[in-house]
Amino acid sequence: MSMTSSQAFNRTNTVSQLIDARADIAPQKIAVIDRGRIWTYAELVAESRRLAGGLLKLGIGSGDRVGFWLPNIAQYLTLHIACARIGAITISINTRFRSSEVGDIVGRSGCRALVLWPSFKDIEFLDILAEVDSTQLEQLEFLITYGEDHQVTQLPGCLLSRRTVSYTDLARSKMVASPAANAQGGVVVFTTSGTTAAPKFVLHSQASIAHHAQDVASCFGWNTPDATLLQVLPLCGTFGHAGAMAALSAGCPMVLMPVFSDHEAVQLMQSHRITHCNGSDEMFARMLAVVDDSYPFPLFRSGGYAAFNPLYEDIVARAHDRGMNLVGLYGMSEVQALYARQDPLASVELRGRCGGYPASTDSHVRVRDPDGGEILPHGQVGELEATGPSCMIGYLGDVTATESVFTSDGFVRSGDLGYTESDGGFVFLGRMGDAIRLSGFLVNPAEIEQHIEQHPAVERVQVVAVDTQAGTRAYAFVIPAENVSLHKDALLAHCASSMAGFKVPIGVQLLNQFPVTESANGIKIQKSRLRDMASAQLSQDRQSPETDSIDP
Numbered sequence: 001m002s003m004t005s006s007q008a009f010n011r012t013n014t015v016s017q018l019i020d021a022r023a024d025i026a027p028q029k030i031a032v033i034d035r036g037r038i039w040t041y042a043e044l045v046a047e048s049r050r051l052a053g054g055l056l057k058l059g060i061g062s063g064d065r066v067g068f069w070l071p072n073i074a075q076y077l078t079l080h081i082a083c084a085r086i087g088a089i090t091i092s093i094n095t096r097f098r099s100s101e102v103g104d105i106v107g108r109s110g111c112r113a114l115v116l117w118p119s120f121k122d123i124e125f126l127d128i129l130a131e132v133d134s135t136q137l138e139q140l141e142f143l144i145t146y147g148e149d150h151q152v153t154q155l156p157g158c159l160l161s162r163r164t165v166s167y168t169d170l171a172r173s174k175m176v177a178s179p180a181a182n183a184q185g186g187v188v189v190f191t192t193s194g195t196t197a198a199p200k201f202v203l204h205s206q207a208s209i210a211h212h213a214q215d216v217a218s219c220f221g222w223n224t225p226d227a228t229l230l231q232v233l234p235l236c237g238t239f240g241h242a243g244a245m246a247a248l249s250a251g252c253p254m255v256l257m258p259v260f261s262d263h264e265a266v267q268l269m270q271s272h273r274i275t276h277c278n279g280s281d282e283m284f285a286r287m288l289a290v291v292d293d294s295y296p297f298p299l300f301r302s303g304g305y306a307a308f309n310p311l312y313e314d315i316v317a318r319a320h321d322r323g324m325n326l327v328g329l330y331g332m333s334e335v336q337a338l339y340a341r342q343d344p345l346a347s348v349e350l351r352g353r354c355g356g357y358p359a360s361t362d363s364h365v366r367v368r369d370p371d372g373g374e375i376l377p378h379g380q381v382g383e384l385e386a387t388g389p390s391c392m393i394g395y396l397g398d399v400t401a402t403e404s405v406f407t408s409d410g411f412v413r414s415g416d417l418g419y420t421e422s423d424g425g426f427v428f429l430g431r432m433g434d435a436i437r438l439s440g441f442l443v444n445p446a447e448i449e450q451h452i453e454q455h456p457a458v459e460r461v462q463v464v465a466v467d468t469q470a471g472t473r474a475y476a477f478v479i480p481a482e483n484v485s486l487h488k489d490a491l492l493a494h495c496a497s498s499m500a501g502f503k504v505p506i507g508v509q510l511l512n513q514f515p516v517t518e519s520a521n522g523i524k525i526q527k528s529r530l531r532d533m534a535s536a537q538l539s540q541d542r543q544s545p546e547t548d549s550i551d552p
Contacts, residue, residue: 011214013183014206015084018213018249020045030253033272034074041251044078047171051082054173058142058165060113062087062185066144067111068236069093069102071120071258075146075167076235077244079115080188084206087181090188091201092236094441095120096500099131100451101199105191107136109201109396115144115167121259130156131498144170183207189396190238192333199447201396202238202333209245209336212360212390216242216338217250219359221302222276227252230268230277232260237441239306239337243278246338252276262286269297278304278329278338280440281312282471288322295323302344304329307354308437309471316352328354330428334405334412336390339363340426354428355418363388365426366411367419376419383432384418385411434527436465437472439502448474448495448503455494457486462514463505464527466534473506475534480510509537 027042070076091109146167187206191199229247233240247254302325319326331337342356367382376382394402417429445463452461460479480486488508495504515526
């Protein structure tokens with residue numbers, strides 16, 4: 001069965017056209033529900049137009065980069081749409097990132113403005129900025145602050161020369177006629193780990209976001225009159241962003257969660273009559289675990305899940321037994337999340353597979369032999385390659401990486417193993433490389449290794465993934481520097497001080513040398529043996545009162 005979508009009537013080509021078209025049809029329809037406040041499409045459009053006027057007054061325009069360091073709130077969307085109206089590019093920054101990550105993203109992307117909620121969740125975001133290398137903030141001119149208290153009383157020394165503007169003041173600006181955005185121009189950047197330690201910046205065009213939103217809205221059934229989406233995934237990642245844009249395109253009311261909580265998610269599912277929700281396997285498992293009803297969500301129709309935690313490999317069956325229809329998905333930053341999904345009418349076994357059928361009739365997946373280079377027939381495993389209207393422009397500021405990821409005929413090399421099926425579907429089996437999925441985010445171990453190696457007592461590092469009761473975690477093997485004392489607790493504290501918690505290794509082992517094997521291509525470190533060593537050590541730690549673990 002082919003699960004493809006029909007082309008949307010009067011297909012729109014930019015993000016602002018996408019929202020404006022829906023507002024023209026039903027201006028008073030609910031677009032967003034955020035912390036109890038209802039936003040209609042008319043309000044969303046008006047607010048974004050005022051914000052666009054304010055941004056233009058600051059001198060921010062087409063091609064300028066604006067960092068978004070915000071949780072899932074309506075103001076993320078209004079500012080994002082405002083930037084899209086004037087051709088500015090949203091640079092997505094996870095609120096869990098700390099100084100080393102934020103500084104790298106703001107600096108390398110060339111952000112002129114940074115939007116943040118200074119005291120969100122009692123996190124001192126300005127203190128984090130104070131720890132950023134000042135050279136990484138040289139292009140930053142404006143701080144746009146949101147929050148209950150919009151006044152920033154004291155900026156860190158490295159930001160004293162920057163102008164601070166509150167979201168409230170920006171939203172009081174007069175609406176001005178902004179030039180029509182270029183459909184092929186950049187509109188949003190997602191950060192992703194790749195073949196180097198530094199994350200790559202995946203740049204998408206207005207058209208790729210708008211077209212994919214319309215395809216997903218149709219394919220996923222969100223354009224029915226009574227559809228409602230619970231948005232639990234961060235807007236800063238393609239998984240959350242693709243869902244939000246599709247909901248706005250479909251006229252599907254979207255209930256935002258600034259921070260995921262299983263109990264709150266259950267309450268919102270029931271009180272707002274939620275019909276659709278996308279999330280990780282762990283999110284759905286946690287929701288089902290805290291509600292006693294046999295069939296807790298009778299109005300729920302279908303949800304897409306990502307398989308991030310092997311401990312929940314039976315989540316589709318578990319959900320099915322409780323009346324929830326979950327389906328496997330496929331996506332990545334380069335072609336966007338929700339690129340494909342399994343048939344919601346299929347069996348539990350088939351719905352549990354990652355992959356599926358592309359959301360767009362214009363998207364295609366093939367498989368290439370990673371060794372011989374030839375395109376493989378259905379059923380044979382190789383590297384998945386994907387193309388379609390949801391594809392990125394390229395990696396911002398990295399021509400070489402862009403050229404290497406695209407084939408000569410425009411397919412994206414995914415780095416994923418899988419196979420195609422004769423009915424138009426495909427199955428994702430796993431990553432070809434060593435990238436690891438931590439708290440739902442794909443992280444290159446080299447990024448963590450590079451940070452640990454900055455410690456003066458460290459000579460070399462290898463980081464591997466290890467499965468725990470709390471999900472997949474990083475685990476570090478360290479060769480200490482000569483004649484230097486190295487304490488594992490100090491090393492973990494070094495990591496926790498300036499990295500997102502989910503990247504901090506759960507444990508550290510000190511070695512004199514790494515296990516290696518010799519091959520025709522040279523000496524290679526035995527990653528599989530390191531993973532076995534990490535699992536064995538964690539098992540031993542659980543049987544003793546002491547542990548090297550650290551909470552995320």
